[in-house]
Amino acid sequence: MSAAAASPRHYAPLRHVPLVAIEHMTMRFGGLTAVDDLSFEVRRGDITALIGPNGAGKTTVFNCITGFYKPSSGRIALASAEGVTSADVARVTRSGQRYHVNGNGGVFLLERMPDFEIAARARVARTFQNIRLFTGMTVLENLVVAQHNRLMHASGFSLLGLLGTAGYRRAERAAVERALYWLDTIGLTARADDPAGDLPYGDQRRLEIARAMCTDPVLLCLDEPAAGLNPRESADLNTLLRKIRDGHATSILLIEHDMSVVMEISDHVVVLEHGAKISDGTPDFVKNDPTVIAAYLGVDESEEPAAEAEIEAAQRRGARKAGGNGNGSGKPGTNGSPGGAR
Amino acid sequence: MSGADAAGEAGRRDSAPEPGVRLSAALLKALKVAAVVVGLCTPIVLLETSQGIDNQLRLDWRVPLVAVLAGLAFLGSLVVTFGAPHVARFKAARARRPSIEVQPAAVTLAKIVAIALLVAYPFIAVMLAGFGGATKWIDNFGIQILIYVMLGWGLNVVVGLAGLLDLGYVAFYAVGAYSSALLAKTFGFSFWLVLPLAGILAALWGILLGFPVLRLRGDYLAIVTLAFGEIIRLVLINWVDVTNGNAGISGIPRPTFFGLPFNASDGGFAATFGLEFAPQHRVIFLYYLILALALLTAWATSRLRRLPVGRAWEALREDEIACRSLGIDTVKTKLTAFAIGAMFGGFAGAFFAARQGFISPESFVFMESAVILAIVVLGGMGSQIGVAIAAIVMIGGTELLRELDWTREVLGPAFDPTQYRMLLFGLAMVLMMLWKPRGLVSSRTPSIQLGEGNKAISGKLVKEGHG
Numbered sequence: 001m002s003a004a005a006a007s008p009r010h011y012a013p014l015r016h017v018p019l020v021a022i023e024h025m026t027m028r029f030g031g032l033t034a035v036d037d038l039s040f041e042v043r044r045g046d047i048t049a050l051i052g053p054n055g056a057g058k059t060t061v062f063n064c065i066t067g068f069y070k071p072s073s074g075r076i077a078l079a080s081a082e083g084v085t086s087a088d089v090a091r092v093t094r095s096g097q098r099y100h101v102n103g104n105g106g107v108f109l110l111e112r113m114p115d116f117e118i119a120a121r122a123r124v125a126r127t128f129q130n131i132r133l134f135t136g137m138t139v140l141e142n143l144v145v146a147q148h149n150r151l152m153h154a155s156g157f158s159l160l161g162l163l164g165t166a167g168y169r170r171a172e173r174a175a176v177e178r179a180l181y182w183l184d185t186i187g188l189t190a191r192a193d194d195p196a197g198d199l200p201y202g203d204q205r206r207l208e209i210a211r212a213m214c215t216d217p218v219l220l221c222l223d224e225p226a227a228g229l230n231p232r233e234s235a236d237l238n239t240l241l242r243k244i245r246d247g248h249a250t251s252i253l254l255i256e257h258d259m260s261v262v263m264e265i266s267d268h269v270v271v272l273e274h275g276a277k278i279s280d281g282t283p284d285f286v287k288n289d290p291t292v293i294a295a296y297l298g299v300d301e302s303e304e305p306a307a308e309a310e311i312e313a314a315q316r317r318g319a320r321k322a323g324g325n326g327n328g329s330g331k332p333g334t335n336g337s338p339g340g341a342r
Numbered sequence: 343m344s345g346a347d348a349a350g351e352a353g354r355r356d357s358a359p360e361p362g363v364r365l366s367a368a369l370l371k372a373l374k375v376a377a378v379v380v381g382l383c384t385p386i387v388l389l390e391t392s393q394g395i396d397n398q399l400r401l402d403w404r405v406p407l408v409a410v411l412a413g414l415a416f417l418g419s420l421v422v423t424f425g426a427p428h429v430a431r432f433k434a435a436r437a438r439r440p441s442i443e444v445q446p447a448a449v450t451l452a453k454i455v456a457i458a459l460l461v462a463y464p465f466i467a468v469m470l471a472g473f474g475g476a477t478k479w480i481d482n483f484g485i486q487i488l489i490y491v492m493l494g495w496g497l498n499v500v501v502g503l504a505g506l507l508d509l510g511y512v513a514f515y516a517v518g519a520y521s522s523a524l525l526a527k528t529f530g531f532s533f534w535l536v537l538p539l540a541g542i543l544a545a546l547w548g549i550l551l552g553f554p555v556l557r558l559r560g561d562y563l564a565i566v567t568l569a570f571g572e573i574i575r576l577v578l579i580n581w582v583d584v585t586n587g588n589a590g591i592s593g594i595p596r597p598t599f600f601g602l603p604f605n606a607s608d609g610g611f612a613a614t615f616g617l618e619f620a621p622q623h624r625v626i627f628l629y630y631l632i633l634a635l636a637l638l639t640a641w642a643t644s645r646l647r648r649l650p651v652g653r654a655w656e657a658l659r660e661d662e663i664a665c666r667s668l669g670i671d672t673v674k675t676k677l678t679a680f681a682i683g684a685m686f687g688g689f690a691g692a693f694f695a696a697r698q699g700f701i702s703p704e705s706f707v708f709m710e711s712a713v714i715l716a717i718v719v720l721g722g723m724g725s726q727i728g729v730a731i732a733a734i735v736m737i738g739g740t741e742l743l744r745e746l747d748w749t750r751e752v753l754g755p756a757f758d759p760t761q762y763r764m765l766l767f768g769l770a771m772v773l774m775m776l777w778k779p780r781g782l783v784s785s786r787t788p789s790i791q792l793g794e795g796n797k798a799i800s801g802k803l804v805k806e807g808h809g
Binding site: 117 | 441442642645646649650651653654656657660661663664665666667668669670671672678786788789790791792793797799800803804805
């Protein structure tokens with residue numbers, strides 16, 4: 001552990017180029033700063049995990065990326081086209097546009113886009129901490145609704161669909177095929193015609209992921225996908241997420257408390273505490289990072305000054321440190337983070 | 343007997359005594375209830391003031407009335423006490439039912455029979471009541487009910503499918519009626535041209551209203567739509583130059599049979615087809631017209647339900663946030679629901695204007711919105727069959743009360759059954775809330791399915807929407 005701490009802080013080598021770059025993002029709710037000058041990258045083809053103690057601002061970051069919140073400041077740039085340079089992103093930023101589509105992908109400034117547009121155009125899909133399925137609709141309907149925009153075009157905004165043209169029927173069959181593919185992947189084909197609200201909890205979690213995947217996303221954001229799952233279901237989830245990463249052009253960003261999931265499947269882990277990043281790297285790097293250990297487990301009073309210095313250095317900002325017993329540092333947090341969040 | 347059984351037994355005994363065992367307790371409770379009723383009635387029912395012949399205030403004691411009320415309360419209490427275990431058993435049995443069931447094939451057959459009966463209805467009425475007597479049955483019952491069935495199906499798109507509570511639906515009905523009347527009178531457009539125009543104008547008003555309003559949710563949306571309904575009515579009253587204010591618009595051209603007017607002239611419908619002229623021809627024609635319009639509404643809605651836009655409406659009712667996370671533009675989706683619901687309201691309005699030949703703001707009061715909404719809610723949100731049954735019961739029931747002259751022979755000449763209409767509605771609503779809180783037909787048919795058979799999803803899983 002000490003060896004890891006002594007080694008120079010570095011971003012562990014990651015395989016792929018950035019897909020989403022979150023730069024200096026701050027989110028304030030009135031006087032409360034939930035996320036404070038946060039910067040990190042989600043790399044293409046990776047499973048990136050966002051971890052941190054309760055109240056660290058993970059879900060806020062998610063809501064900012066998916067457009068449910070508008071960050072107070074900062075930039076969230078998603079570049080889904082090949083070979084996008086920072087100059088391209090800068091050009092779009094200067095132009096005042098929300099996004100610039102280029103072939104199959106483009107540059108999307110997520111902080112400027114409303115939530116449904118992020119899902120529809122930037123192709124960022126998400127799930128929710130408390131499952132949000134359409135409970136009164138069948139499993140199959142849930143997956144077909146997710147393909148709304150594609151089907152809407154095929155139905156000629158309902159006019160062709162009302163007439164039942166061949167083009168629309170073909171598109172609907174394709175949508176059902178895609179739904180069946182995902183049903184098969186999550187093992188729920190037999191329950192396609194059952195209402196989603198009737199499924200057991202673990203199946204509902206997997207169905208929500210399948211529904212998000214039916215939108216054909218470049219980035220899939222999962223908010224605590226393993227919450228409430230038993231060990232066997234957790235293992236199934238790991239398999240599913242690996243399958244998504246390896247078999248589809250979809251990168252994954254997930255929030256998770258279950259470390260067995262995080263450490264097993266993540267390629268890249270970002271640790272938040274009180275709205276600021278305290279560590280960022282490979283799972284092994286993060287696991288052995290003393291700052292992370294201090295944040296999660298707390299430190300003895302005797303070690304406090306050393307640990308405090310470490311955290312100060314790590315954050316490079318005055319984020320309040322979490323001492324072993326309450327607020328060890330004398331100065332009040334400049335970020336107004338909620339106390340006792342650990 | 344196991345412990346659980348014993349506990350269940352004890353619980354049942356707590357809530358409702360077995361007859362015989364706790365008869366005395368039930369009687370005592372009923373007596374108490376009757377005593378409370380007597381106490382409540384003493385100041386407000388027992389004494390009545392009236393003016394005597396000598397212009398002096400007289401005090402009348404209505405002891406028999408109070409006695410009857412107390413007796414009713416006594417019996418009611420006994421019914422509730424002894425009925426409770428049966429109700430509990432019924433509820434438990436219903437809760438155990440699976441949340442998805444295959445509908446029997448009889449349902450499809452029943453639909454075909456119902457449509458056939460509707461088509462044959464005028465002839466059945468003529469056969470049973472004679473040519474002259476049938477007018478009442480076709481006009482007051484057939485046409486009147488079908489107008490509300492159509493309005494109910496139109497509002498069903500907004501309330502039942504999209505889950506948006508709209509208390510001002512009558513506004514679109516009014517827009518349809520006034521626009522068709524004004525277009526027909528000012529420009530001399532025929533009914534067949536005016537009908538689609540009225541629908542389009544009503545849809546436009548739906549979109550106009552929708553833009554500012556649809557960011558509101560739940561109660562707030564309901565209040566604003568209520569206000570919109572009133573605004574339209576007040577504009578109709580006060581914009582006298584165009585709408586002729588309270589006096590209304592009269593002399594609206596009647597619909598023709600594809601160019602043949604329903605009159606006694608040589609070029610009229612009767613003369614052309616070699617029939618003897620009778621005013622009933624128009625009534626029967628109007629009946630088929632509204633039947634066609636209503637069936638068009640039903641067909642279009644059930645078709646739209648199976649299209650992406652309809653699925654998006656239902657998804658919106660289930661969970662708006664999840665919709666947005668899937669890239670569904672919820673504002674546009676709500677607007678389409680509003681516009682399409684308004685369009686059917688506009689069609690119905692155009693028909694109403696042509697049928698009456700006279701319209702005034704009186705016809706578009708809030709009460710109409712409330713009745714249409716009640717039809718949708720009683721019918722079961724999202725269900726077309728349920729809405730049709732509810733319209734028949736609510737509108738047909740009102741008309742039927744006018745037919746109950748024999749009650750006067752029993753209850754005295756001063757008794758007017760139509761005055762009890764609202765009381766009966768209220769009672770029906772309360773009973774429905776107790777018996778079927780989600781409406782007559784609370785199950786939902788999936789819009790797409792893999793397996794065979796018409797499935798129905800239980801209403802307990804289907805959400806009602808909240809704005």
